[in-house]
Structures are given as C-alpha cells and as structure tokens.
Amino acid sequence: MAWNVVILGGGFGGLYTARKLEKLLPPASARVTLINDVNFMLYTPLLPGAAGGTLEPRHVVVPLREQLKSTHLKLARVTGADPSRKQVTIRSPEGEQQTLTYDQLVVTIGSTSRTLPIPGLAEHAVGFKTLSEAIALRNRLVQTLEHAESIDDDAARDSLLTYVFVGAGYAGVEGLAELQDFAADVLELYPRCRMHGVRFVLVEARDRLMPEISEGLAEFAGSELRRRGIEIRLGTTIERVSAESTELSDGELIPTRTVAWTAGVKPHPIVAELGLPLDDAGRIKVDRYCQVEGFDDVWAIGDAAAVPDPARPGQPSPPTCQHAIRQGRTVGANVAAALGEGAKKPFTYKTLGVFVDMGRYQAVAETLGIRWRGFPAWFLARSYHLLMMPGIRRRARLVADWSVGLLFGRDSSELGQLGHPPQLAAPGLSERSSGGTAPDGSGRPEDANVR
Numbered sequence: 001m002a003w004n005v006v007i008l009g010g011g012f013g014g015l016y017t018a019r020k021l022e023k024l025l026p027p028a029s030a031r032v033t034l035i036n037d038v039n040f041m042l043y044t045p046l047l048p049g050a051a052g053g054t055l056e057p058r059h060v061v062v063p064l065r066e067q068l069k070s071t072h073l074k075l076a077r078v079t080g081a082d083p084s085r086k087q088v089t090i091r092s093p094e095g096e097q098q099t100l101t102y103d104q105l106v107v108t109i110g111s112t113s114r115t116l117p118i119p120g121l122a123e124h125a126v127g128f129k130t131l132s133e134a135i136a137l138r139n140r141l142v143q144t145l146e147h148a149e150s151i152d153d154d155a156a157r158d159s160l161l162t163y164v165f166v167g168a169g170y171a172g173v174e175g176l177a178e179l180q181d182f183a184a185d186v187l188e189l190y191p192r193c194r195m196h197g198v199r200f201v202l203v204e205a206r207d208r209l210m211p212e213i214s215e216g217l218a219e220f221a222g223s224e225l226r227r228r229g230i231e232i233r234l235g236t237t238i239e240r241v242s243a244e245s246t247e248l249s250d251g252e253l254i255p256t257r258t259v260a261w262t263a264g265v266k267p268h269p270i271v272a273e274l275g276l277p278l279d280d281a282g283r284i285k286v287d288r289y290c291q292v293e294g295f296d297d298v299w300a301i302g303d304a305a306a307v308p309d310p311a312r313p314g315q316p317s318p319p320t321c322q323h324a325i326r327q328g329r330t331v332g333a334n335v336a337a338a339l340g341e342g343a344k345k346p347f348t349y350k351t352l353g354v355f356v357d358m359g360r361y362q363a364v365a366e367t368l369g370i371r372w373r374g375f376p377a378w379f380l381a382r383s384y385h386l387l388m389m390p391g392i393r394r395r396a397r398l399v400a401d402w403s404v405g406l407l408f409g410r411d412s413s414e415l416g417q418l419g420h421p422p423q424l425a426a427p428g429l430s431e432r433s434s435g436g437t438a439p440d441g442s443g444r445p446e447d448a449n450v451r
Ligand SMILES: Cc1cc2nc3c(=O)[nH]c(=O)nc-3n(C[C@H](O)[C@H](O)[C@H](O)COP(=O)(O)OP(=O)(O)OC[C@H]3O[C@@H](n4cnc5c(N)ncnc54)[C@H](O)[C@@H]3O)c2cc1C
Pocket: 008, 009, 010, 011, 012, 013, 014, 035, 036, 037, 038, 040, 041, 042, 044, 045, 046, 047, 048, 076, 077, 078, 079, 108, 109, 110, 111, 128, 129, 130, 171, 268, 270, 301, 302, 303, 304, 319, 320, 321, 322, 323, 324, 355
C-alpha cells in the first residue's frame, strides 16, 4: 500500500519539500498531495518589482503544476486538523468540506501581515504581502496622480501626493524604493503633479533600518533613500490613520491618502487550528529536524514554524525564503527517511547573504561576509533571483521584462478592473465603457481604492 504524504501550503517550503520527495521516493511508493489555496507560488522577493511596474504580475509567480511532476496538487483552503487521528480538513473553492488522512504531514502555510491595534489602520492602510496588495498599491499611486492632476485644491493635492510606508525591514524598503522610482519615472506625464512634487515618508519604530543586514549596509541604503528625497523617521510610530492623514508619535499630522503597512509578519492564523504545540509568537514548535514536538509523523517549516537557527543558537530561523527553501529540502529528506528511504538529517543552513534591491541600478548586499553596494550589488541581486527563480521559462520572462523596462521605461496604465468584469446588462452585452465604468460613470471596482 502506498504511503500518504500531505503537504499544507505550496509556497517556498511546500514546493521544495514536494520536489525533494519526488526525487527521493521510489515511483508509486507514496501519494504526495500538496494543498494550496492558489495554483501558484508567489516569488515574494520580486513583489516590489510588480508593485513598481518593472515586472508583469504574472511573471513573479510560479505555476505549481509546471514545477511538480508526480505530486498531486489540490486547490483548497486548509481549515483545521486533528493530528491524534492523522486527519486534515480542507474546503474546496466550491465550498465543499473534505477530510484527508495522512501517514506523514508537512505544515508550511506561511505568514500574514502583523498588524497592531492602531485606530484606522485596518480600514485605511494597504498591506504589502500578497500580489493583489502590491498591484493595489501600484494602482493607488496611479489613481492618486490622476486625481491630483485634475484638481485645483492644493491641500487635497498634498494628501494625494504623499505616500507613507510603515516598517523598514527589507520588504518595506524595497517596496518603497520601487514605488518611488516608479513615481519618478511617470511623473513627467503629470505636469501639475511634477510642479507640486511627490512626498515619500518611511516610518520605523526602531532606531535603524533593516535589522536583517549589517549597520554599515543599512546606513548606505538609508543614504540612498535620502538622496532620492525620501524622508526617514526612525524611532517613530504611527498613532492613528484616517482617510486623509496619519498621525505620528512625535505629534506630526501627515496629510496622506496612502499608508502602506510593511511592519513584519506573524504565522498564518490557521496554524492555531491545527492542534499542534505553539511558541509565544504563535509558531509551531519543532526540533532541529523540523519535526513537531510530540509527533513523529508531523513536520513544520517556513514562516509558520520556529525552526532552530543553526547560525544563532537558541533563536528561531528568520522568516525568509532562503530558509524556507532549505528547510523544505531537509524535511523532504526526513519524510523520505521516515518512509524508509535514507537517513534523517538536521537543518544546518546558515544564511549566505542578503540583497536589498532599491531599483535605479542601486542595491545593497552582503554575501559570505562580503559587502556590496551600488551597481555591483544590484547586478548581483538580479542575477541571484534569476538563478533562484524555478524554471527556464519563468527566468526568460524576467529577462524580457527587465530588458523592455530598461529600453522603454514603465507603463503608467492602471488596470484595477482586471479580474472584476462587470455584470452583463443583457446576455452577451455590457453597457459599460471599455474602461469598466457604468453609463452613469460609477461602479469601477477599484474606485474604492481612491479616497
Ligand atoms: C514583500 C516581501 C518580500 C520578501 N523578500 C524576501 C527576500 O528578498 N528574501 C527572502 O529570503 N525572503 C523574502 N521574503 C520572505 C519570504 O517570502 C517568506 O519567508 C517565505 O515565503 C516563507 O515561505 P513559506 O513556505 O513558509 O510560506 P509562503 O511562501 O508564504 O507559502 C505559504 C503558502 O500557503 C498558502 N496558504 C496559506 N494559508 C492557506 C490555507 N488556509 N489553505 C491553503 N493554503 C494556504 C499560501 O497561499 C502560500 O502559497 C519576503 C516577503 C515579502 C512579503
């Protein structure tokens, strides 16, 4: 009888676990099922490129079926688990509940944005964790430029053309830098906005940027951002957010209609429903083999798990795809070992380096103890991502996007209505314009994004 292996989550951890199992397990010895809520893996390090318009949104994702050979991909949401009965419950996109049983379970369900109970934050801020959030941010930028170009009220223009990013980890810094770069590129198309100027503000509670990298490199990144006119407020938090402003802890009220929240991640909430032991931060407790405490048939990796970091004894691994990929390979080998193929091995990966791509041929990087900055770091970052992007076809798409961007600049069209087709007025007919507006001018789904 074939073994049943179930993997929850098809991101970095899940994809690399499945690929390792495909390599190690003899054909037909096991049925490996990967459960994911979408049919692709989001290559998050390139998300800022999608927000900044240097990459097509479809080119920063990896269709899972292109990467999996014998693994069975099941599109569904994980809703719970009962590890004492070796069961997982899922809900299909059509709403059908199903219970799956397993012999070995791997949990790699990732994380969500870590929010705080700040008044107005949930209602008015935009996250920067998913593809739709990145595209919403880009659309918001274009919509605010369009709106600001068409009005006479200078105060309103001020709030439309001010963009506040909260959180200066590498995701926040890269996202802000790419978006500001995009604004600088398209501003010549908006003469009134160009005269008025755009304002970008980065707010960070700690007293430095990007604790993930060394202080010298972070300072270089900071000076590059300041050189571009970006204001950096360290040791500052936001106290409240409204539709037209945000208030800082130093009392300043910044008129803005765009607050992007990039202040860290927390394990996905579904992790708490799986009946597994959790640490104080809500991550699944595992040992150095990525095996869940108290269960010899359950493994957990990636952002959702506290995998001991070989580089920093006593601390969990940082939430990065570098770690999730290597943990995926480790746990793939360990599940195979549990099924009789090979020996169990610990997770030993130590970070090789970190890149922060800031657009405009600028980046900072630290690899194997060597620091890079400026163009060499930017070139290194792009080459690294090209190498790490799974599949030659996906790599070719990245090269094509980057080359077209270099030659022709970026596209300023705003396609917020994509994926939200209007209801048909009559069979086969729509009364809406080709831009998606109703005859009375209302009703574009993205109108909600402009406040
Ligand atoms: C903007 C941004 C930039 C980043 N840049 C870098 C970088 O440059 N370098 C780096 O090393 N790391 C980077 N990271 C971090 C990196 O993305 C994560 O650490 C990594 O994705 C973690 O892998 P994972 O497998 O744990 O989770 P994920 O890759 O997030 O995968 C989890 C999967 O589970 C799915 N899922 C979630 N809930 C359910 C459910 N209930 N049912 C079914 N499926 C579900 C999700 O759709 C997803 O496919 C970045 C993150 C962000 C947000």
